[in-house]
Amino acid sequence: MSESVPPVPDPGQVAEARWRAVIDAAVDGIIVIDSRGHIEVFNAAAQRMFGYTEPEMIGKNVKLLMPEPDHSQHDGYIRHHVATGERKIIGIGRAVTGKRRNGDTFPLHLSVGEMEIAGEPHFTGILHDLSSRADLEDRLREATAMARLGEMAAVIAHEVKNPLAAVRGAIQVIGSRMKGDTGDAAIVREIIARIDGLNTLIQDLLVFARPPKPKPSPTDLRALVTSVVTLLKSDPAFGQLEVDILGEAPTLPSDPALMTIVFQNLLINSAQAMHGKGRIVVAFDESRGWHRVAVIDHGPGIHPDIRAALFRPFKTTKARGTGLGMATAKRLVELHDGRITVDCPAGGGTTVTVALPSPA
Numbered sequence: 001m002s003e004s005v006p007p008v009p010d011p012g013q014v015a016e017a018r019w020r021a022v023i024d025a026a027v028d029g030i031i032v033i034d035s036r037g038h039i040e041v042f043n044a045a046a047q048r049m050f051g052y053t054e055p056e057m058i059g060k061n062v063k064l065l066m067p068e069p070d071h072s073q074h075d076g077y078i079r080h081h082v083a084t085g086e087r088k089i090i091g092i093g094r095a096v097t098g099k100r101r102n103g104d105t106f107p108l109h110l111s112v113g114e115m116e117i118a119g120e121p122h123f124t125g126i127l128h129d130l131s132s133r134a135d136l137e138d139r140l141r142e143a144t145a146m147a148r149l150g151e152m153a154a155v156i157a158h159e160v161k162n163p164l165a166a167v168r169g170a171i172q173v174i175g176s177r178m179k180g181d182t183g184d185a186a187i188v189r190e191i192i193a194r195i196d197g198l199n200t201l202i203q204d205l206l207v208f209a210r211p212p213k214p215k216p217s218p219t220d221l222r223a224l225v226t227s228v229v230t231l232l233k234s235d236p237a238f239g240q241l242e243v244d245i246l247g248e249a250p251t252l253p254s255d256p257a258l259m260t261i262v263f264q265n266l267l268i269n270s271a272q273a274m275h276g277k278g279r280i281v282v283a284f285d286e287s288r289g290w291h292r293v294a295v296i297d298h299g300p301g302i303h304p305d306i307r308a309a310l311f312r313p314f315k316t317t318k319a320r321g322t323g324l325g326m327a328t329a330k331r332l333v334e335l336h337d338g339r340i341t342v343d344c345p346a347g348g349g350t351t352v353t354v355a356l357p358s359p360a
């Protein structure tokens with residue numbers, strides 16, 4: 001009976017299905033284009049990498065997947081190669097930049113092979129996403145730079161500290177010999193105030209560059225934040241601030257001295273951003289194994305110029321800022337295996353969140 005005979009598979013279709021399965025199983029992106037740059041194959045890995053489906057991409061110009069200047073020049077690259085046979089990337093491969101559907105660009109390694117189909121030149125690109133490697137390299141470079149900077153800062157701070165103490169002592173002696181409240185006495189007081197400012201800077205630099213090893217003890221974070229707020233409000237410049245502390249905070253193992261520095265830095269930044277007036281909220285909450293403390297202000301938000309490098313030392317927008325507050329806070333939080341993140345919501349203001357892992 002003819003119905004019981006299994007259909008004979010078309011050898012062409014079998015070959016096509018097998019070929020397709022192979023390219024879709026590839027970990028790397030595979031894109032085939034014709035000599036005008038039009039896409040003929042866009043495998044599963046390429047779809048994941050760029051965020052387009054294959055039906056969307058068939059027939060489209062491959063330059064869609066490139067940022068400028070390649071985007072405008074790619075048609076020219078192909079024409080030049082077809083006309084001269086000169087190889088810039090074909091058979092060689094190199095790192096290039098791709099552009100995903102959402103506009104993000106990312107590094108990738110591209111190697112291109114040339115072939116002929118029905119007498120027409122075609123090109124096969126094999127694409128390997130390098131973003132995670134580039135990320136890792138960036139972080140490594142940053143960590144190395146930070147370590148060098150830290151070493152240098154520590155040496156300088158150390159070398160400056162003792163002579164500065166000697167200068168302060170000598171000036172104080174001279175000051176004490178002055179009679180009455182003369183103009184010179186005011187100058188001496190000003191010199192001492194400046195030296196004290198320098199000392200604070202050096203202390204801050206040392207905490208950032210050579211943070212002490214945390215000595216964790218059970219710490220009531222809410223009480224800790226409350227005492228930082230009390231201290232902050234004792235500064236006349238911040239007397240008009242209101243600070244609301246919301247939520248429950250557990251007792252967490254952390255170093256109270258270092259955590260005090262963290263919240264001092266964050267609260268001072270918020271207080272300065274709000275010019276010493278208005279409301280700051282400190283909100284505690286806990287979820288999925290993390291205890292979070294959010295410091296929320298309604299200042300102008302983090303300046304766009306500084307956002308990407310906010311946690312780098314010496315990044316400041318303030319005339320008398322040191323740019324050490326955020327870098328130090330990050331360092332100290334990370335020494336507690338915690339994370340610090342910054343968010344500038346669309347509605348304005350800044351939220352800095354410190355997350356500490358719940359004790360196991």
Ligand SMILES: Nc1ncnc2c1ncn2[C@@H]1O[C@H](COP(=O)(O)OP(=O)(O)O)[C@@H](O)[C@H]1O
Nearest residue numbers: 269270273301316317321322323324325326350
């Ligand atoms: N809450 C905040 N609101 C607005 N800008 C902030 C806030 N916190 C930090 N910044 C920005 O980040 C910069 C770096 O902060 P920080 O490291 O504490 O150094 P500094 O306070 O000495 O400038 C500040 O100069 C400021 O531009």
Ligand SMILES: [Mg+2]
Nearest residue numbers: 265269325326
């Ligand atoms: Mg600061």
